[in-house]
Amino acid sequence: MQASFDYRGQTILISGGSSGIGLAIAKGFQEAGGTVWITGTRKQADDYPDDLTGLHFRQVDMEDGAAIDALGEELPSLDVLVNCAGNTIRNEEAYQPDNFDKVIAINLSGTFRLSMATLPLLKKGPGSVINIASMTSYFGAPGSPGYGASKAGVLELTQSLAVAWASFGIRVNGIAPGWIETKLTQFWRESQRDRLILERTPMGRWGQPEDMTGAALFLASDAAGFITGITLPVDGGYTAM
Template sequence: MKTVVVIGGSTGIGSAIAQAFAGQGAEVHVTGIEAPDAMQVQGVAGRHQLDVRNERDVARFFEAFSHIDVLINCAGVIQREGREFTPEVFAGVIDINLNGTQRCCQAAHQALKAAGGCVINTASMLSFFGSGHAPAYSASKGGIAQLTRSLAIAWATDGIRVNALAPGWIATDLTSTLTQDTERSAELVGRTPMGRWGKPDDITGPALFLASPGAAFVTGAILPVDGGYSAR
């Protein structure tokens, strides 16, 4: 049975991915910032409260695992209304989205090595495009792409593959202000060749693929799952 850890797996894309792996028979552990009994994710083996900003807590969490077959990093935040332009908020977003991902990867390294496991990070279409509204989020996701490529090179000799998914506009709590804005939502859907918002379940198939034997020679890839948004 595979051991799968989904950081930020209590809601949204992370929750959908966690449940998809559980449905494949994996032992899935999810983390979230909220208390375990408040997490809505179903069918998983363990729910754990974890703040990815706390290096000591991250290290302690991963010490419990002798091996990890799949590590999925989905913890992330975005701040709107121009708040990301302030140094404090900018640094806070980077600390969760980018530094938090690196903390988890590094803390899980030995357990991943023991299993010959793989890492799936969460990038974004904003890994490729800039954002005039969310500079910290965009910068963090650009950093995730380069972190993914760098770890893929560094850890290949350990038998660890490192890839990232780059979701497009996915309807989650994180994007609720946009889905509820009729004019802005229409603009985004109009820019997306497939003509709709993505759903968290649209990300699960690509995640399962990247963790499968079918992706045995895939590492350092940033896979867009965006309905064709980045093709324009």
């Protein structure tokens, strides 16, 4: 994507920026001149197959509250937070209550905790938060009820924080990706669901991680200065179908 936003002098943190959607968004902010910090589950940047050069990598388990708080304290400044780290547990295992709790902890509680850990920096603002929601924020997710509940929660949390933090000059918005080709969805692409997803998506293709970049750069920018509390579907028409 051609960068048409200017993030020079700004610091951006993207949880889950080590792969897929988060990495594409990280590279978009980097190309637009920003100083970009990313997190992932592995020990160091070299442990990843993708090139993370120029991105400040930190290992942070989104279930580890102390690690999240420590990251908030380590950051020198912050203009944009993108809560993108996410995971799922599918099928029969998804119906075990401990696994339900685990997915909620990573996707929803982790989003809230990192937002709180970085709030003092964002308040110096004008800060902006972008939460990564999902089509399952709107539709049922029978293969992973914890994932669906977490992403519905992310949509609501976006609204709550947008209202609560508007007086601090912090805007809080979301992006709801459609079906995007990443390691998270490899399972579906290799199943019979692949055909159903393509039939259900008017634009007739899987989204690419880079399809999310423009929405993130826009929502965090002055061009979206009066937008807060929305979750923008970027889905090839999936929600319109």
